[in-house]
Amino acid sequence: MSEQVLRYLQTNRNRLLDNLFSFLKIPSISADSNHRQDIEKAADYIVTYLHDIGFDLAEKQPTNNHPLVYAEYNGAGSQAPTVLLYGHYDVQPADPLELWQSEPFQPEIREGRLFARGASDDKGQVFMHFAVFEAFFKTVGKLPLNVKVCMEGEEEIGSENLYEILYAKKEQFAADFAVISDSGMVAKNQPTILYGLKGFTGLEITVTGPDHDLHSGMYGGAIRNPIMALSHILASMKNKEEIVTVEGFYNDVEPLTEEERALMAKAPSEDFAKAAGVDQTVSEKGYTAVEHTMGRPTFEINGMFGGYQGEGTKTIIPSTATAKITCRLVPGQDPENVQQLLEDHIMKTAPAGVRVHVKKEKLSAKAYKVEPNHPLIKKAAEAYSKAFQSETVYVRMGGSIPVVEWIQALYDIPIVLLGFGTPDDRLHSPNESFPLDSFDKGMETLVYYWQAVGHQG
Numbered sequence: 001m002s003e004q005v006l007r008y009l010q011t012n013r014n015r016l017l018d019n020l021f022s023f024l025k026i027p028s029i030s031a032d033s034n035h036r037q038d039i040e041k042a043a044d045y046i047v048t049y050l051h052d053i054g055f056d057l058a059e060k061q062p063t064n065n066h067p068l069v070y071a072e073y074n075g076a077g078s079q080a081p082t083v084l085l086y087g088h089y090d091v092q093p094a095d096p097l098e099l100w101q102s103e104p105f106q107p108e109i110r111e112g113r114l115f116a117r118g119a120s121d122d123k124g125q126v127f128m129h130f131a132v133f134e135a136f137f138k139t140v141g142k143l144p145l146n147v148k149v150c151m152e153g154e155e156e157i158g159s160e161n162l163y164e165i166l167y168a169k170k171e172q173f174a175a176d177f178a179v180i181s182d183s184g185m186v187a188k189n190q191p192t193i194l195y196g197l198k199g200f201t202g203l204e205i206t207v208t209g210p211d212h213d214l215h216s217g218m219y220g221g222a223i224r225n226p227i228m229a230l231s232h233i234l235a236s237m238k239n240k241e242e243i244v245t246v247e248g249f250y251n252d253v254e255p256l257t258e259e260e261r262a263l264m265a266k267a268p269s270e271d272f273a274k275a276a277g278v279d280q281t282v283s284e285k286g287y288t289a290v291e292h293t294m295g296r297p298t299f300e301i302n303g304m305f306g307g308y309q310g311e312g313t314k315t316i317i318p319s320t321a322t323a324k325i326t327c328r329l330v331p332g333q334d335p336e337n338v339q340q341l342l343e344d345h346i347m348k349t350a351p352a353g354v355r356v357h358v359k360k361e362k363l364s365a366k367a368y369k370v371e372p373n374h375p376l377i378k379k380a381a382e383a384y385s386k387a388f389q390s391e392t393v394y395v396r397m398g399g400s401i402p403v404v405e406w407i408q409a410l411y412d413i414p415i416v417l418l419g420f421g422t423p424d425d426r427l428h429s430p431n432e433s434f435p436l437d438s439f440d441k442g443m444e445t446l447v448y449y450w451q452a453v454g455h456q457g
Contacts, residue, residue, distance in 0.1 A: 004139040005447050009131065013440070016134075017114075019049070020127045021107045024116040030066055030090035030157045039153050042089045043067045046151055049130055054137040055149075063161035066090065066153035070172070073133075073147045080454060082146040084175035084413075086403060087126035087182060088155030091118040092428045099430035112436050119434040120425040125181040126151065128420070128439065132446040144454025148175055155182075155403070158363060163406050170410060177376055177414045177453075178407050181442075184421030186395060187268050189437055191384030191445070193377060194417040196295070196369035196396030197404055199329030201338050202302075202361040205230065205346060206322045209354045213307075214317040224353030226321040227306045233356075234301055234323060236349045237342075241285040242292070244299045246345040254332040254369075256287075256295045260396075263372065264290050267393040270423060294396040298328045326361075328398055335364035365402040368415065376414050376453060383448035387441045418449070 009016070028042035029035040043060050050058040050071045058071035069089070094104035094117050102108040107116040114124065136143050150173060152162050166173055185192040209226040210219075238244050269290045272281045283292035292298070306321030308314035327338055343358045350356045370377060372394050381392040404415055420442035426432050 001140055001144075002447050002451055005132070005135045006444060008135040008139050009440075009443050009447070012135075016131045017439075019131075020114075020124065021116075023123050023127055024107045024118050025105050027094075027105045027117070028090050028153065029093050030154050031093055036066075039066045039090060043069050043151075043153060046089060046130075047071070050133075050149065053130070053134040055133075055147075058149075061165070063154070063165060065161055068153065068162070068165060069149065069151040071147075071149035073143055075142045076144060076146045076454065080145045081176040082148060082174075083453070084148045084150060084173060084178040084407070084411075085129060086150045086152075086178060086180045086407070087129070088122050088152050089126065090153045090156050091121070091123065092156050094430070096430060101431055104430075104432075109436070113433040114436060114439070115431060115433045117432055119432055120184070120421040121427045121432065122155070122182045124434040124439065125420055125442070128443050129181065129446060132443050132450065135443075135447070136450070144450050148173060159403055162403060166406060166410055174411060175413060177416060178411075179416045179418055180401070180404065181418050181420065182401065183397065183417050183419030184423070184425065185419065185438075186270075186393060186423070188422045188424065188435055189388055189390065189441070190268060191381070191388045191390055191392040192267070192419070193372065193381050193384070193392055193394045194397055194419060195372045195377060195394055196331070197367060197417075198297075198396075198398055198400050199333060199335055199365050199367035199405065200326065200400040200402070201329060201335035201364040202324065202326035203339055203342060204322060204324050204359040204361070205233065206320060206357045206359070207233070207306075207350070207354050208320045208357070210317065210319055213319050216315040216317050219317055223317055224351060225317050226354055227318060229351050229354045230304070230306070230321040230323055232351060233346055233349050234304075234325075237345060238299050242282055243284055244297070246299075246341050248341045249297070249299075249338070252332040252334065252337070253297060253330055256291060260295060260372075261291060263394040264288075264294055264396070267395045293398040295330060297330050297333060298398070300326055300328075302326055328400065329367050331367045331369050333367065335366060339364070363402070365400050365405045366409070368401075368404045368408055369396065370414050370416075374414055376416050379452040380416050380418060380449055383445045383452060386448050387444035418445070420445075 026042045027038045046069045047058045055071045055073045060067040061070050104117040207226040207230045281289040283289040303324040307318030339360045384392045420438040
């Protein structure tokens with residue numbers, strides 16, 4: 001069966017690329033209200049495509065903002081498993097336009113890469129699934145498993161309506177497992193199983209001293225400086241060994257096993273120092289930089305501001321100072337609990353003479369991890385290796401994808417992260433691109449994978 005499907009993909013490659021080009025030409029920028037019609041057009045494109053290739057149902061579902069596309073196919077029979085395929089059709093703004101070497105919404109192939117906004121994140125990867133589904137329908141007449149499709153138009157603005165929809169329509173979206181292709185590989189043509197994601201939470205600290213800026217000569221030595229007070233608080237939260245010193249922060253952390261550390265050591269890793277332009281890396285004592293990034297919680301100050309910012313000197317004691325903090329979390333940690341631990345530490349550490357206000361960020365997510373030896377993961381690794389002719393490596397990612405945690409929490413199903421992007425794709429930046437190798441071998445991977453998991457039923 002796979003030979004027929006793969007032959008169809010090869011024979012129709014140019015036409016399929018043309019179809020992807022049409023999808024990429026739609027500037028479906030969710031953050032810009034001027035592109036609301038383009039968002040609708042992109043959603044309509046998916047509905048029409050899935051309907052035309054053979055899905056039983058394909059429709060737009062309204063939300064409080066941009067529509068969600070839902071589709072389903074039930075032709076594989078009641079004994080076959082059902083997969084929930086998640087992706088998004090919205091894209092980031094293209095600014096700054098002057099840094100693009102070609103028009104962001106006029107796809108162009110150069111040096112084996114497809115350049116366009118959304119080429120990798122996430123239209124290109126989403127379309128690969130559609131093309132593979134088409135190939136199955138046009139050759140063998142059906143898919144090897146039942147499929148439910150969930151494509152949202154708000155991922156780039158925080159998926160603000162998705163959770164409520166998934167919660168309200170749990171039966172409609174229910175499946176045996178989920179697949180998401182909105183991630184990447186550790187290197188070009190290096191098949192990579194992403195079996196874990198970090199959670200996320202954050203807060204904002206504002207320290208207020210005097211009710212107005214003061215002359216530092218007249219009041220220095222008598223009034224607490226809010227920036228100094230804030231610096232004292234922040235410095236007390238992590239030590240020089242990159243260990244977070246907030247009481248209870250590590251209490252619920254799931255430890256890294258020796259097996260996982262061995263998996264991480266086998267995976268090709270980015271040269272962090274070279275990529276960041278620094279002379280050396282730092283990591284939590286007892287862990288490598290890769291282990292810390294992938295599997296240990298982190299504490300970062302994302303911004304700090306207060307007082308005079310202009311040219312020259314202004315000799316004041318500023319009235320206020322603010323810092324923004326985020327933490328990436330690992331399995332076992334609860335975002336709300338971590339926020340409370342941080343707030344308790346801040347209040348306990350705050351010096352006299354200032355008032356401290358903590359604002360907890362609403363957007364949080366728990367970490368996600370699936371066992372690397374889960375049968376669905378093993379079959380994905382085998383499909384990857386067969387298509388890319390290379391051994392699949394296993395990694396956890398330092399980033400967060402809230403929808404993964406939502407699906408797991410609501411449906412309690414395994415989630416397979418089948419990503420085909422590369423570190424050179426320049427996501428969210430000018431000149432976003434996607435390797436044609438990933439396009440071709442990625443579709444081959446999907447053919448093998450859908451057949452393998454379909455046969456489970």
